[in-house]
Amino acid sequence: MRGENKRSVIVGIFVFLGIAILVAGVMTLGGQQKKFVKAIQLKAVFDDIGGLQPGNNVWFSGVKIGTVRKINFYGDSQVEIEMNVEEEVVEFIRKDSKATLSSDGLIGNKIIVIYGGTTLAPPVEDGDRLESVMPLDTDAMMETLQENNKNLVEITNDLKVLTGKLAAGEGIVGAVMTDSLLAENFRSIISNLNRASINSNQMLTDLNRFTTKLNTEGNLFNDLVTDTTMASELKATITSFRSSASNTEELTAKLSEISAKLDDPDNSLGMLLNDPEFAEMLKSTMENTDSATYNLNRGLEALEYTWPFRKGFKRKAKAEEKEGN
Amino acid sequence: MAEESDDRKPVLSKKIDKFFTGLADAWNFVRRFWKEVFLPPYEFKEVIHQCYRIGVESLPLISLTGFIVGIVFTNQSRPSLSEFGATSWLPSLISIAVVRAMGPLVTALIAAGKVGSSIGAEIGSMKVTEQIDAMEVSATNPFKFLVVSRVLATTFMIPILVLYTDFVALIGSFLNVNSNELVSLSTFFFQVFESISFLDIWSSVLKSLLFGFTIGIVGCYKGYNSSKGTEGVGRAANSAVVISMFLIFIEELLVLQIVNAIRTF
Numbered sequence: 001m002r003g004e005n006k007r008s009v010i011v012g013i014f015v016f017l018g019i020a021i022l023v024a025g026v027m028t029l030g031g032q033q034k035k036f037v038k039a040i041q042l043k044a045v046f047d048d049i050g051g052l053q054p055g056n057n058v059w060f061s062g063v064k065i066g067t068v069r070k071i072n073f074y075g076d077s078q079v080e081i082e083m084n085v086e087e088e089v090v091e092f093i094r095k096d097s098k099a100t101l102s103s104d105g106l107i108g109n110k111i112i113v114i115y116g117g118t119t120l121a122p123p124v125e126d127g128d129r130l131e132s133v134m135p136l137d138t139d140a141m142m143e144t145l146q147e148n149n150k151n152l153v154e155i156t157n158d159l160k161v162l163t164g165k166l167a168a169g170e171g172i173v174g175a176v177m178t179d180s181l182l183a184e185n186f187r188s189i190i191s192n193l194n195r196a197s198i199n200s201n202q203m204l205t206d207l208n209r210f211t212t213k214l215n216t217e218g219n220l221f222n223d224l225v226t227d228t229t230m231a232s233e234l235k236a237t238i239t240s241f242r243s244s245a246s247n248t249e250e251l252t253a254k255l256s257e258i259s260a261k262l263d264d265p266d267n268s269l270g271m272l273l274n275d276p277e278f279a280e281m282l283k284s285t286m287e288n289t290d291s292a293t294y295n296l297n298r299g300l301e302a303l304e305y306t307w308p309f310r311k312g313f314k315r316k317a318k319a320e321e322k323e324g325n
Numbered sequence: 326m327a328e329e330s331d332d333r334k335p336v337l338s339k340k341i342d343k344f345f346t347g348l349a350d351a352w353n354f355v356r357r358f359w360k361e362v363f364l365p366p367y368e369f370k371e372v373i374h375q376c377y378r379i380g381v382e383s384l385p386l387i388s389l390t391g392f393i394v395g396i397v398f399t400n401q402s403r404p405s406l407s408e409f410g411a412t413s414w415l416p417s418l419i420s421i422a423v424v425r426a427m428g429p430l431v432t433a434l435i436a437a438g439k440v441g442s443s444i445g446a447e448i449g450s451m452k453v454t455e456q457i458d459a460m461e462v463s464a465t466n467p468f469k470f471l472v473v474s475r476v477l478a479t480t481f482m483i484p485i486l487v488l489y490t491d492f493v494a495l496i497g498s499f500l501n502v503n504s505n506e507l508v509s510l511s512t513f514f515f516q517v518f519e520s521i522s523f524l525d526i527w528s529s530v531l532k533s534l535l536f537g538f539t540i541g542i543v544g545c546y547k548g549y550n551s552s553k554g555t556e557g558v559g560r561a562a563n564s565a566v567v568i569s570m571f572l573i574f575i576e577e578l579l580v581l582q583i584v585n586a587i588r589t590f
Contacts, residue, residue, distance in 0.1 A: 007374060011377045026526060
């Protein structure tokens with residue numbers, strides 16, 4: 001009887017330990033696969049999910065935060081993924097976060113990676129749909145790589161031709177590399193350019209110094225730019241100049257009028273200037289006057305030696321002589 | 326006389342007739358089990374006794390086998406994985422292999438050899454020595470006492486043995502992985518549970534129940550229907566093991582197809 005009890009106890013312990021192993025396994029698995037945590041559902045739509053399956057992991061910032069719950073066809077040929085995401089991490093996932101497909105390691109299982117998102121957007125809510133970003137397609141990548149390879153072959157072919165020409169001294173660069181005289185000229189050009197550059201530097205320094213002087217207070221240009229009083233005076237001067245110009249214009253008009261009148265022989269000056277007959281008469285008159293003056297001078301000289309004027313002239317000569325001594 | 330000669334004449338052929346007759350007998354045997362299992366009186370003490378013999382007494386052998394399976398499978402898998410630098414995947418590979426297939430299969434095969442043969446031989450010897458007839462005479466239901474108790478014991482003990490085997494095999498694998506790849510216990514078990522699912526665990530347990538039932542029912546059927554004296558006992562024990570193992574593989578294949586169908590659904 002005691003032996004039977006002992007057996008029963010041992011069987012009980014055996015069964016208990018077996019069930020304990022099962023429960024521990026189930027709990028560990030559930031805990032690891034987030035089966036017993038509160039979760040919300042998020043969705044994302046992809047064109048191609050590349051073999052993703054329900055139960056695959058969902059990562060956020062490299063941390064597993066959930067699993068793929070369901071995969072449905074959507075629209076014409078797209079696929080909608082429903083994900084269970086732990087409620088604890090929801091506050092870190094924003095509505096503007098993106099979802100993409102990746103793999104767990106180089107040849108690992110497919111996973112969904114949630115990334116991005118800004119604090120400007122509110123946290124996600126149950127049933128939200130995240131913007132999906134298609135990952136790089138390996139086939140497309142290989143296609144581009146093949147295109148690059150073709151381009152590379154063409155480039156190396158061109159380079160081969162180019163270096164051949166360079167080596168043969170063809171073209172300007174080839175000539176520079178092979179012709180010593182051209183190279184010398186080129187060197188000279190470079191030297192001149194260098195000198196010009198030094199000169200332009202010097203010029204810039206001088207210009208800089210000049211502008212510094214111009215900026216010195218008390219300088220005319222500086223005052224012109226900065227002194228407001230001077231500006232008003234300058235304005236007044238310009239106004240005055242403008243007035244003078246107006247007067248000059250008026251004067252010029254009057255002078256024009258006078259010169260027009262001078263051209264007209266109806267007036268005395270016009271006649272004087274324009275009438276040749278009058279000029280001839282005036283000339284004759286002047287000649288007559290000159291002749292009369294000459295005759296008058298001879299008369300007066302003769303008068304000096306005549307009585308009663310002779311005595312007076314002698315007295316005057318003596319007085320002048322005295323003053324001269 | 327004419328009727329007797331008709332009865333002796335085979336329907337298809339002697340062997341085919343024998344095969345189908347055996348199949349019908351087996352079907353009736355299973356039906357009788359399901360009928361008896363729910364009807365009182367219940368032989369709890371005998372069930373516990375058989376659980377002890379089948380479960381507890383098989384534990385050392387099963388544990389040793391599981392431990393060796395874990396170590397050997399890890400060692401054999403390493404070269405293939407290390408060829409492309411994926412030895413870090415060993416825990417995942419071992420867990421899938423052990424939980425999904427090797428644990429239940431190895432346990433069931435060992436149990437079929439150890440338990441199935443002993444059940445077949447035990448009941449067979451009782452049959453040829455007319456102890457079963459004596460039990461019927463003494464108003465004891467031999468089917469309930471001998472068959473139902475043993476089948477229930479195998480059905481419930483094999484899944485528990487499978488859980489032990491899984492655990493011990495994973496421990497063996499861990500020791501091997503730890504000594505070669507210096508992986509810690511927590512990392513090892515994290516990776517183990519990372520790659521399996523609830524479906525793997527439940528399918529493993531359900532499969533083990535089926536294996537246990539098969540081992541028990543085949544052993545009992547062969548023993549219960551043994552004849553021709555001591556030679557028949559040996560034949561019953563032998564055929565109990567062979568048929569159990571054969572059915573275990575068939576069931577493994579069927580369950581695998583069903584689980585895969587569920588997995589992809």
